Amino acid sequence: MSTTQEIEIRDTAAKVAAADELTDVKGEKMVLNMGPSHPATHGVLRLRLEMDGEIITKAEPDVGYLHRGDEKIAENMTYNQFLPYTDRLDYLAPLANNVHYVLAVEKLLGITDDLPERCQYIRTICCELARVSAHLLGLGAFAMDTGAFTVFLHTFTEREKIYYLIEALTGARFTTSYTRVGGLSRDLPEGWLDELSKFLDEVEINFDETETLLTRNPIFLERTQDVGIITREEAIDFGLSGPNLRGSGVEHDVRKAQPYMIYDRFDFDVPVGTTGDCYDRYAIRILEMRESVKILRQCIADIPGGPINVDDGKIVLPPKEKVMTNMEELIHQFMLVTQGQDAPVGEIYFGAENPKGELGFYIHSLGGGTPHRLKIRAPSFVNLSILSQLLPGHMIADVVAILGSLDFVMGECDR
Amino acid sequence: MTDWFTSLTPNEQFAIFSLLKIMIAVFTVVLPMVAYSVVAERRISALIQDRIGPNRVGPFGLLQPAADGLKFILKEDFTPAYARKVYFWLAPAVAMVPALLTLAVIPFGSQLGSQKAVIADLNVGILFTFGIVSLSVYGIVLAGYASNSKYPFLGGIRSSAQMISYEIAMGLSVVPVFMLVGDLNLSAVIDYQKSGAWLILKQPIAFVIFLVAAFAETNRLPFDMPEAESELVGGYHTEYSSMKFALFFLGEYAAMIAVSAMMVVLFLGGWTLPFAGLNETATSLGMGLLQVGIFIGKLLLFMGLFIWVRWMLPRFRYDQLMDIGWKRFVPLAIANIVVTAIYLYLTHGK
Amino acid sequence: MTGVGLEHYLVVSAVLFCLGLLGVVIRRNLIVMYMSLELMLNAATLALVAFSHFQPPTPNGSPFDGQIMVFFIITVAAAEVAVGLALIVALYRKRQTIDVADLTSMKL
C-alpha cells in the first residue's frame, strides 16, 4: 500500500510575504515594499518603508536594480566608443550627457581651449534643449504622481517636438550619441535654427498652460507646499545638486560657479527657492526651463559659422576624402579607429550642470586609448541619498510627491 | 398564471412588479450605460489630452467595451493563495449591487403608460438611498481585507474612513432640501421643483457639498484615495483579476450613475424642464419617454462633469481629504441647515 | 396559522437577546463579545418597535413612543460602540491581545 503525501505548493509571493512577516516590526508598524516595479518609483527604485498607519517611520532606499556595469564597460572601450553608453545614463537628457562626457575627455586630453566657437554654441544648444526636455518630463511625471494625469501628456507633447528637432539634428529620437571627442558628429542641418526658434515660441505657451494647470491649483499646492522640506544645511550635507539643491535656497549652479564651455557669455538667472519643499523644486524647474529658453534664444542669435571640430587629426576623424588621398590622414584614421585617442597619464574630474544636477566624470588614465577607471558622479544617486532622512514623518502619499519632485533617473543612479 | 397573480395581495404584487422593473432597468438601461460611460471616459480623456482614443474596435471604437468585457470573462479567474477566499469572492458583488439598488427609488420620469416611472416609490426614499449607499463601503473594505496584501489593505482602511466621513457631509447637505420640501419621498421633491424653482438655485451650498461628497463616495479623482494609482498601485482591487476586477471597475461607474441620478432628482428637478413647458405629468407614452430622455440628458451632464474633473485635477492626500470633510463640509452643511431653518421659521413659522 | 401578532415578535426578540447573551458568555474575543452586545441591544429595539406597533390607542400615549425609544437606543449604541472600540484599540496597544482570558489584571 502506498501512501500519498500532500505537498503544499504556495505562491512565491505568499512565501515572500511570509518571509516579510518575519521582518515585520511587532505591534502597529507595518513594512511596505514600494517598488522595484511601482508606478511612483519611475523605473526600478525600491523603497522599504516602515509605517505607523500612513505615517512613515523609517525608509530604506534600495538601488541597483538597473546596475548595468557602465563604469566597468568603459574600461574596455575607447573614449568615443563609450559615448553611446552615456546616452543611457540620464536617459531623459541624452544630449547633455554626451556633451558633458566629451567635455570631460577633452579636459583629459587638454584640448578644451581648442574647440571651435560653433561647436561650443551647438553644444550649449544641445545642453539647454536637453534640460528643457528633461524638465518637461520631470514635471509631467511629478504631476502624474500627484494625480494630474493630463499634465503629463501635455508636457510630453512638447517633448515630442523636441524629439523631432533632435531627430533632425542627430538622426535619432532618443539615444543621440551626437558629440565626439573634439567636436560633433555632424553640423546643424539647414533651417534647423529657425525651427528651433519656432519651437521656443511654442514651448513658452506650453509652460504657461502647465502653470495654469498646476501653479495655482489649490489641490496641487496642498499636496506640495511644506511637503518634503529639505533645509539648506541638509541639502549641502547630502551633496544634493541641481534643482533639488537650488530649491533649498542654495544658489549653486555649475554653469555660474565654474563656468565651462561658453556659459559665461550668456545672460541668465539661476532661480533659487526659499523653503526647499516639493513646490519649490517644481517652481525651480519651470523657471529653469524659461531660463534655458532665454539661453537658447541668445545662442540662436550669436551662433557663428566655421568648423565644428578640433583641427587635430589625432583627436577627430579626418574627412573621408583626405583619408583616401593622404597618407597622414589614413594613419590617423587607422589609429583613431583601432586605438582611440592617446590620452596622457593622469586623472581629471569634470563636473557640469546636467538637468538632474551635477553630472561628473572622473577619468583616471594610464595613457592609451582607454580609461583605466571611469567613475560617474550621478546626480540622481546623490540626490536619492537624502530619502532615508527625508521620508520619515511623511505620509505615504507624500512619498510619491517627494519622489516626483526629486526627479531622479535610475539609469544614472544605478549606472 | 394570471389567477395566481391576482390572488396575491397588493403588497406582494408590488414586490414582484418592483423586482421585475429592477431587472429590466438594470439589464437594458443601466448596464449598457455603465459600459458606455467607460468608453465615454476614454474618449473624453483622449479629447482633453489631445489624443484620439479607442477607435479601432468597431465603428468609432464603440465595440471597445464588448471586447474588454468579454476578455475579462474569458480570462483566468485567479484567487491568490493567501487571500481570504470567501470575502475575496464576495467583495466585487457587494461593490456592484448597492449602486444598482439605489436606482430603484429614483423617479426617472413622471408616467410611462399606466405605470409611475419609478421602480419603488418609497416614502422614505432618500433614507433608503443613503442606507444602501452606506453599504457600498463593504465591497471596498472587504476587498482590502480579503486580499491579505498590503496595498489593498491600505486602500481598504482609507476608504472605510473616507466613505463614512463623507456620508455624514452628504447626509447633512440634503437635510435643508427636505426641510424645504417637507417630505422624504423623492417624487415629492420633484413635484416641489416642478414650477422651475430648482433646488440648485435655492440651495447652492447644499448642492456643492453634495457634489463634492459624491466625488468622494464614488472614489473619483480628486478623492480616489482608496485606489490612488501612483501610490497604492490599484488600491483595494490590486489583487483582483478578470471578472472580479471588472465588477469593481463597472461598480465605480454604476455608483457614478446612481449619485448623478440622485443629484438630478434632488437639485435639478428630475425629469422636468420648466422653461420648455415640460413640467406636468405626462399623459401620453411619447411624452413620458421624452421626460425619461430629459432625465438621462441631465444625468449625462453630471457624468461628463465627473469625467472632466477626473482628468483635470491632482489628487488630495488622505489627511487633507479628511480635514476637508470634517472641518469644512460638515460645519458648512450644519450652518446651511441652521440658516434654512431660520429662513423657514421667519417665512412659515407660527 | 394564526396571524402574526405581538408575541411572535417578542419571541424572536427574546431568542435574539439570548443569542447575544450566549455570545457574551462563551466567546472570548472582545470584539465578538461586543458584537453580541449589539445583538442584545437590537433584540431590545425589536421588542420596542413591536410594542409600538401593537399598542392599542390610549389617551396619554402616542403610537410612536416605542419608536422614539428605539431612536434613542440606536444613538446611544452608536456612542457606546465608538467609545468601546476606542477602549479596545487602546487596550490592544498596551497588551497586544484582545482575548478576555489574557486580560485578567485590573492594572494595565
Place this chain on the structure above:
Amino acid sequence: MEILFYIFSTLTLLCGALVVFNPFSRNPVTSAMFLVLTIICMSGLFVLLKAFFLAAVQILVYAGAVIVLFLFVIMLLNIKEEERQRFRKFGTFLGAAAVAGLAWILVTTVMNSRAGERSVANNAGETKPLGELLFTNYVLPFEIVSLLLLVAMVGCILLSKTPETEEETE
C-alpha cells in the same frame, strides 16, 4: 405578509446565531458580516412593523457606520482567528445552559402573557409625527442624547490619541 415575517425572523435568528458561533469560521470578520445581515433582516422586520424610518436608520447607522467601525478596528488590529483549542468546554457548557434557561423563561413568559390578545395593530408609519414628537415631548432626552454623543466623541479622541508622554507620567 406572514410569510415575510417568518422569512425575516428566521434569517435574523440564523444570522444572529452565526454571529455568535459559526461552525465554519472563528474569524471576527465573519461575525461582523453576519451581524450586517442580521441588521438588514431586522430592518425588514421593522418594515413589516411599519417603522420605515427606523428601518432606514437601522441600516444607515448600524450597517453603514457601526459595523464598518468594527471592521475597521478588526483590520487595524489585524486580529488572528481565535484558537479553537483554548475553548473552555466546561465554561461554555455552563454558560450555554444558563442562557438556554433564561431563553426558556423568557419565551414561556411571553407565551403565557397573552400579550397578543390585547394588542391592536396600528398602521402609524409616517415619519413626520415621529419627528414632531421628537422635538416636542421628547426634546429633553433628545438634547441629552446629543450631549452624550459629544461626550463619546471627545472620549474617543482622548482614548485613541497616542500616549506620547504617558511613560513618564506613570
Place this chain on the structure above:
Amino acid sequence: MTQKTEIGYNSKVEGEVIHTTVDAAVNWFRKNSMWPMPMGLACCGIELMAAGCSRFDISRFGSEVMRFSPRQSDVMIVAGTVTYKMATAVKRIYDQMVEPKWVIAMGACASSGGMYRSYAVLQGVDQILPVDVYIAGCPPRPEAVLEGLMKLQSKVAKEPWAKQHFKPTAQ
C-alpha cells in the same frame, strides 16, 4: 489511382468549423483589449510612455489602460535592461499575471542584453519569460512599439483557444 473523397457528416471537419468560429470570436475580444503591464525598466520605458502619449496614442488599439497591477493586465511590455537583480522581480510579476498573458520584449536589452554585455545584465528576457514579440531598436521608436502590438494582435488572432478548452470527445 483512386481519390478518397469523404461524403457526409465529418465530425472532425464540423468540429474544426465550430472551433474556428469560436476561436475567431474569442481571439477578437482578446486582441482588441490588450491591457499592458508596463515594465518600464530603463530608457525604453520613456519611449513606451511616448507610445501612450498624444502623438502616437496607443489608446487607438484600446491599449492605453496601463495597469500597474499584474493581475489586471494582459501583455507585459518589458521595456529596458533586465539586470540579474531585477530579473527575479520581473519573473515574479510575470508569474502574478493571469492567463492568457503575453510578453513583448521591447528593445535590444530586453531582447538580447543589447549593448550591455556585462556581469550585471541578463542577456535577454527570454531566458526567464516566454517572449511573444521582440521589438528591435535601442530604444525602439514608438511606431515600432505600435507595430509590435499589432504583430502580437495578429498572433493572438491565430491562437487555437477553443481546441484547447473543448476537446472533441467523439472522433
